Amino acid sequence: MSRLFSWEGFLFACLIVIFTFNAVAAPDFLSISNQINLFQLSIEKIILALVMTFVIINAEIDLSVGSMMGLSACTFGYLHQMGMPAALVILICLCIGVAGGLFNGWFTARLGLPSLVVTLATLIGFRGLARVMLEDRGIGGFPDWFAALGQKGLIGPIPFALISFVVLFFVLYILLERSGFGRKTYVIGSNRDVADFAGIDTARHKIIIFTMSGAAAAFAGLLYAARVGAVRGDVASGFELDVITIVLLGGVSIFGGKGSLVGTLLSILIVLNLRNGMALLSITGHIQTGVIGLLLIASVVIPRTKLATPSFLKPEVTP
Amino acid sequence: MNPVLALRAVSKNFGMTAALTDMTLELFPGEVHAIVGENGAGKSTMIKIMTGIHQPSAGTVEVDGAPVVLSGSKAARLRGVAAIYQEPMVFPDLDVTENIFISATSGLLLNRPAMRRRARELIARIGMTLDVDRIASGLSLAEQQAVEIARALSQDVRVLIMDEPTASLSAHEASELRRIARALAADGVSVVYISHRLEEVFELANRVSVIRDGKHISTKGIADTNPQTLIAEMVGREVGNYFTKMPSTATSETLISVQGLSVDGVFENISFDIKRGEVLAMAGLIGARRTDVALALFGMLKTSAGQVTYKGQPLQITSSRQAIDAGIAYVSEDRRKMGLAMALPIRWNITLATLQKYLSPMGLINTGAEVATAWDYKKKLNIRTPNTDIAVGLLSGGNQQKVMLAKWLNMAPDLLIVDEPTRGIDVGAKAEVHALIRAFTAAGGTALVISSDLPEVLALGDRILVMREGRQMAIINHEDASQESIMALATGQKDAA
Numbered sequence: 001m002s003r004l005f006s007w008e009g010f011l012f013a014c015l016i017v018i019f020t021f022n023a024v025a026a027p028d029f030l031s032i033s034n035q036i037n038l039f040q041l042s043i044e045k046i047i048l049a050l051v052m053t054f055v056i057i058n059a060e061i062d063l064s065v066g067s068m069m070g071l072s073a074c075t076f077g078y079l080h081q082m083g084m085p086a087a088l089v090i091l092i093c094l095c096i097g098v099a100g101g102l103f104n105g106w107f108t109a110r111l112g113l114p115s116l117v118v119t120l121a122t123l124i125g126f127r128g129l130a131r132v133m134l135e136d137r138g139i140g141g142f143p144d145w146f147a148a149l150g151q152k153g154l155i156g157p158i159p160f161a162l163i164s165f166v167v168l169f170f171v172l173y174i175l176l177e178r179s180g181f182g183r184k185t186y187v188i189g190s191n192r193d194v195a196d197f198a199g200i201d202t203a204r205h206k207i208i209i210f211t212m213s214g215a216a217a218a219f220a221g222l223l224y225a226a227r228v229g230a231v232r233g234d235v236a237s238g239f240e241l242d243v244i245t246i247v248l249l250g251g252v253s254i255f256g257g258k259g260s261l262v263g264t265l266l267s268i269l270i271v272l273n274l275r276n277g278m279a280l281l282s283i284t285g286h287i288q289t290g291v292i293g294l295l296l297i298a299s300v301v302i303p304r305t306k307l308a309t310p311s312f313l314k315p316e317v318t319p
Numbered sequence: 320m321n322p323v324l325a326l327r328a329v330s331k332n333f334g335m336t337a338a339l340t341d342m343t344l345e346l347f348p349g350e351v352h353a354i355v356g357e358n359g360a361g362k363s364t365m366i367k368i369m370t371g372i373h374q375p376s377a378g379t380v381e382v383d384g385a386p387v388v389l390s391g392s393k394a395a396r397l398r399g400v401a402a403i404y405q406e407p408m409v410f411p412d413l414d415v416t417e418n419i420f421i422s423a424t425s426g427l428l429l430n431r432p433a434m435r436r437r438a439r440e441l442i443a444r445i446g447m448t449l450d451v452d453r454i455a456s457g458l459s460l461a462e463q464q465a466v467e468i469a470r471a472l473s474q475d476v477r478v479l480i481m482d483e484p485t486a487s488l489s490a491h492e493a494s495e496l497r498r499i500a501r502a503l504a505a506d507g508v509s510v511v512y513i514s515h516r517l518e519e520v521f522e523l524a525n526r527v528s529v530i531r532d533g534k535h536i537s538t539k540g541i542a543d544t545n546p547q548t549l550i551a552e553m554v555g556r557e558v559g560n561y562f563t564k565m566p567s568t569a570t571s572e573t574l575i576s577v578q579g580l581s582v583d584g585v586f587e588n589i590s591f592d593i594k595r596g597e598v599l600a601m602a603g604l605i606g607a608r609r610t611d612v613a614l615a616l617f618g619m620l621k622t623s624a625g626q627v628t629y630k631g632q633p634l635q636i637t638s639s640r641q642a643i644d645a646g647i648a649y650v651s652e653d654r655r656k657m658g659l660a661m662a663l664p665i666r667w668n669i670t671l672a673t674l675q676k677y678l679s680p681m682g683l684i685n686t687g688a689e690v691a692t693a694w695d696y697k698k699k700l701n702i703r704t705p706n707t708d709i710a711v712g713l714l715s716g717g718n719q720q721k722v723m724l725a726k727w728l729n730m731a732p733d734l735l736i737v738d739e740p741t742r743g744i745d746v747g748a749k750a751e752v753h754a755l756i757r758a759f760t761a762a763g764g765t766a767l768v769i770s771s772d773l774p775e776v777l778a779l780g781d782r783i784l785v786m787r788e789g790r791q792m793a794i795i796n797h798e799d800a801s802q803e804s805i806m807a808l809a810t811g812q813k814d815a816a
Binding site: 180 | 617619638639640642643644649651656657658659660661662663667671672674675677678681682683684726
């Protein structure tokens with residue numbers, strides 16, 4: 001009952017409305033190829049949104065994910081062009097993601113700097129490295145198997161990236177909602193001092209989460225390289241804002257301690273369907289972005305109004 | 320002569336708790352009026368009513384004999400009432416002049432030369448020498464307070480409330496501040512001086528009022544009273560049944576022995592031991608640094624000297640994890656900041672310090688066991704809530720306190736450090752919490768209870784350690800302790816034995 005009136009319930013209702021509207025208005029909408037395409041076009045962002053959910057529930061932010069994606073993609077192109085075997089380069093790229101995440105985490109958690117500042121710095125730094133490597137060049141000509149992984153279906157028509165997303169969602173869902181690690185993520189985000197006093201190594205926890213974020217961004221960069229088949233210095237520029245928008249729209253509190261992966265998933269589906277529907281109706285990208293901006297504002301305003309939490313939902317407490 | 324400011328039968332209730340009852344107080348121009356009382360006696364509530372931050376639930380506030388409504392701190396300032404606190408509120412990046420005129424509202428353009436001239440006059444009026452162009456962050460605490468006083472003067476202050484202004488000052492700075500207070504009074508300002516330091520009160524005040532449990536006890540000319548009388552008036556309340564001392568369950572085995580524990584600049588040379596089954600109570604006023612001793616024992620504050628022997632072994636604790644693993648629990652005095660994650664479910668809070676016990680080898684939480692624990696404590700500690708999945712912040716203070724105790728009792732600690740176990744909770748819940756602590760020691764646990772509530776100290780402590788400003792004054796056996804003797808030590812009227 002209460003689930004129905006929660007933020008997730010509201011998102012679900014929105015999703016149904018948008019989905020139905022799309023299905024009626026655009027006959028192509030329900031076709032399997034359109035449905036896969038809908039995910040595939042934004043697959044990197046929605047993978048990042050899953051990990052960003054952890055980061056923000058932990059009361060931090062990672063602005064560097066777009067740049068790390070770019071750095072990973074460019075490193076792949078650069079080293080592959082130098083003649084290194086693709087499999088080895090993939091490994092190196094993932095290591096770069098881990099190292100970048102450790103860097104963010106260490107400066108945030110151990111030195112106590114605000115993650116907003118630390119990751120703003122690495123947003124610039126990682127992007128700078130990517131541009132230094134590739135300058136103005138674009139690099140393509142990746143191995144066939146790599147391109148196929150990004151562009152063709154792996155199981156039937158379903159591509160590798162989409163399968164990764166689904167698997168990642170379930171693994172991270174269990175991690176956040178069912179494990180001790182997830183519990184600590186919420187508690188630290190809700191009140192770090194309380195966690196410190198309860199004997200939790202909060203700095204270590206934060207470093208792990210930033211490392212997850214860095215690794216996921218590097219992985220997303222590789223997916224991008226495979227899907228598009230070529231990389232440039234400005235790959236994934238500005239992606240971090242779309243990713244954060246999705247997470248906040250999903251009901252994750254920017255102040256930490258609150259939110260869920262189900263909310264993020266619903267938000268992902270809403271954004272994708274909304275954009276897809278508008279595209280099928282030939283509404284331009286700028287207006288699409290505007291509509292999503294309005295939605296984000298609504299997501300901040302609505303939970304604050306009294307209407308959103310009717311009194312019968314508030315538990316009776318006798319003092 | 321009319322009082323410049325008067326409270327007439329003012330009461331203030333917060334929910335079910337009465338913070339002030341029938342408070343009547345008259346302040347005359349040109350006097351230094353000291354107000355003394357224990358922690359929680361209602362001094363802060365009274366200040367907040369005088370400065371318009373709180374509105375009285377009943378009674379009236381009068382200025383110059385006419386009833387007024389002080390709808391906010393700005394309204395109070397317009398009537399000439401201002402307050403300064405232990406921590407000065409200055410804008411660190413602005414200079415002295417800008418700080419003094421920060422809320423000046425007349426005129427659109429700033430006339431800097433005139434402002435600096437006026438700032439110099441105001442500083443001179445309180446007998447200070449201070450460059451008005453200095454940036455506030457570079458000033459000493461005392462100088463920052465002088466800036467605050469000058470700011471109040473710039474707004475034609477008539478009643479200046481000073482709340483523990485000397486608590487963080489050195490002896491020299493404190494005497495300087497008292498000189499300023501006297502100068503202001505000589506100038507016709509009514510100075511309200513709140514202090515725990517009785518020697519200060521007797522040096523400075525013309526009259527002194529005692530408040531206790533939110534009620535006005537007495538107002539006397541300073542010549543008509545003495546420290547002993549004031550202490551008796553501060554503590555002499557009716558002692559109800561729940562305050563009767565429960566029998567000691569101490570054994571002969573020493574659980575923890577602390578020798579010469581110090582943290583530089585915070586507290587020094589604290590030594591005590593506690594037997595298994597014993598309750599050691601720590602008494603003292605705000606600023607006695609009792610909580611810091613607890614934090615040091617719990618590994619949250621780095622010690623600079625001293626040894627701890629625990630269960631017969633030397634123990635060096637540098638993190639809360641280590642303390643918890645050693646069987647030491649710390650129930651914080653600050654539920655909101657350090658005690659509970661208010662937005663999260665009761666159940667999550669109860670199992671937080673012991674989460675490891677509920678994890679499978681894969682790291683997944685055994686929700687069934689967790690729910691069982693939470694409901695067990697809900698029943699055992701009589702936590703009044705429909706279920707254990709609602710946010711703990713929705714509970715009343717007393718029930719939140721029980722959740723916090725449940726969290727730490729669940730680790731079955733050997734040493735339970737409880738800091739202000741009953742702050743801000745009603746009498747019924749207090750009795751329940753006291754019974755819980757006693758049940759814990761009767762079952763073989765050992766407790767260190769920090770409390771500013773003297774009846775509580777006497778009801779729980781088998782022995783009582785009194786601290787004052789970072790120093791250990793004495794350890795008294797329960798039989799030899801009284802509220803008066805503890806308060807005399809805590810206020811420095813009686814020296815360390």
